[in-house]
Amino acid sequence: xxxxxxxxxxxxxxxxxxxxxxxxxxxxxxxxxxxxxxxxxxxxxxxxxxxxxxxxxxxxxxxxxxxxxxxxxxxxxxxxxxxxxxxxxxxxxxxxxxxxxxxxxxxxxxxxxxxxxxxxxxxxxxxxxxxxxxxxxxxxxxxxxxxxxxxxxxxxxxxxxxxxxxxxxxxxxxxxxxxxxxxxxxxxxxxxxxxxxxxxxxxxxxxxxxxxxxxxxxxxxxxxxxxxxxxxxxxxxxxxxxxxxxxxxxxxxxxxxxxxxxxxxxxxxxxxxxxxxxx
Amino acid sequence: xxxxxxxxxxxxxxxxxxxxxxxxxxxxxxxxxxxxxxxxxxxxxxxxxxxxxxxxxxxxxxxxxxxxxxxxxxxxxxxxxxxxxxxxxxxxxxxxxxxxxxxxxxxxxxxxxxxxxxxxxxxxxxxxxx
Numbered sequence: 001x002x003x004x005x006x007x008x009x010x011x012x013x014x015x016x017x018x019x020x021x022x023x024x025x026x027x028x029x030x031x032x033x034x035x036x037x038x039x040x041x042x043x044x045x046x047x048x049x050x051x052x053x054x055x056x057x058x059x060x061x062x063x064x065x066x067x068x069x070x071x072x073x074x075x076x077x078x079x080x081x082x083x084x085x086x087x088x089x090x091x092x093x094x095x096x097x098x099x100x101x102x103x104x105x106x107x108x109x110x111x112x113x114x115x116x117x118x119x120x121x122x123x124x125x126x127x128x129x130x131x132x133x134x135x136x137x138x139x140x141x142x143x144x145x146x147x148x149x150x151x152x153x154x155x156x157x158x159x160x161x162x163x164x165x166x167x168x169x170x171x172x173x174x175x176x177x178x179x180x181x182x183x184x185x186x187x188x189x190x191x192x193x194x195x196x197x198x199x200x201x202x203x204x205x206x207x208x209x210x211x212x213x214x215x216x217x218x219x220x221x222x223x224x225x226x227x228x229x230x231x232x233x234x235x236x237x238x239x240x241x242x243x244x245x246x247x248x249x250x251x252x253x254x255x256x257x258x259x260x261x262x263x264x265x266x267x268x269x270x271x272x273x274x275x276x277x278x279x
Numbered sequence: 280x281x282x283x284x285x286x287x288x289x290x291x292x293x294x295x296x297x298x299x300x301x302x303x304x305x306x307x308x309x310x311x312x313x314x315x316x317x318x319x320x321x322x323x324x325x326x327x328x329x330x331x332x333x334x335x336x337x338x339x340x341x342x343x344x345x346x347x348x349x350x351x352x353x354x355x356x357x358x359x360x361x362x363x364x365x366x367x368x369x370x371x372x373x374x375x376x377x378x379x380x381x382x383x384x385x386x387x388x389x390x391x392x393x394x395x396x397x398x399x400x401x402x403x404x405x406x407x408x409x
Contacts, residue, residue, distance in 0.1 A: 076338075079332065079338025080338055081341075084345075084370050085372060089366065089367055091338065091366075094341070
């Protein structure tokens with residue numbers, strides 16, 4: 001099964017949940033799609049890491065052939081092209097690599113060239129295969145890196161746990177689109193509950209079954225995220241207490257379920273509930 | 280506007296503006312301004328151009344630059360300019376002058392009297408794939 005772990009708000013515990021779920025599986029694949037700030041590898045500390053560069057295609061014009069008709073400039077809805085003084089200028093960081101400019105060019109003046117935008121690192125930590133996507137500094141578009149990560153993960157038979165980027169942007173959509181199940185991680189704040197609502201809506205639009213993990217739960221205190229789940233019929237799969245020891249282990253980049261049998265049981269229970277829900 | 284501040288040639292000056300009027304205030308955003316005022320120093324006529332890319336999800340600055348290039352502008356008066364628009368405008372040999380506030384008309388008069396300086400800082404583009 002392929003389980004996407006996501007949340008609207010950052011810092012709710014996506015990485016803690018996805019890392020520990022992969023850690024308590026017999027053998028699993030952990031995929032860090034939070035390409036702007038991947039941190040799951042800090043927990044797994046994978047060995048034998050192999051790096052590959054992710055590239056996209058960007059256009060270049062042959063000035064001998066280009067006659068300045070502006071067809072490509074008018075076509076590009078992202079405005080990645082401008083033309084002046086007999087020269088086509090390409091703004092690589094805005095280009096979405098659709099290739100349309102080379103198709104509409106009546107003089108076949110545009111060719112496409114590879115440009116590196118980030119990396120995918122693959123290594124192993126015990127029985128867990130760890131894929132980490134990282135965007136190069138200054139890049140704006142991480143989608144091709146997420147696409148490559150999920151392509152690599154789909155080549156393997158083991159259960160896949162996808163650590164998604166926060167929010168409900170297209171990077172989050174790309175990360176959940178092939179998942180069998182979505183776990184929504186939330187915290188007991190109004191902000192957390194609001195953004196939980198955003199990602200619950202996103203999962204609904206994608207037709208994904210969902211379950212919630214309420215994190216940082218304080219016994220006896222009002223939890224706006226719990227109320228949201230109850231009012232919207234979202235099953236609550238686990239309640240993780242607001243726990244100093246768990247916080248300490250995470251801050252030391254220790255995998256809690258490998259360090260402590262109590263946490264191991266907690267995440268095994270969660271994994272069991274997810275497996276039942278996926279069916 | 281006869282004083283030229285040392286500028287001998289006739290030229291077209293473009294300014295991002297708020298409203299579809301010749302005495303409009305300038306607009307603080309080059310790419311998202313709803314209109315541009317194009318002033319021809321030879322005929323002393325002002326033309327208002329609508330910005331068709333003001334709501335573009337990305338690259339509005341580049342589109343604005345292309346619009347100015349196509350309109351034949353030689354000088355731009357603006358309070359700020361993104362890095363991509365700056366590259367496109369400079370690539371077309373357009374002069375970019377800093378006009379912090381006020382109306383487009385007063386800005387053009389100030390430029391022709393030699394009272395404006397060149398824009399020397401650019402704003403990093405805030406493109407998102409969202």
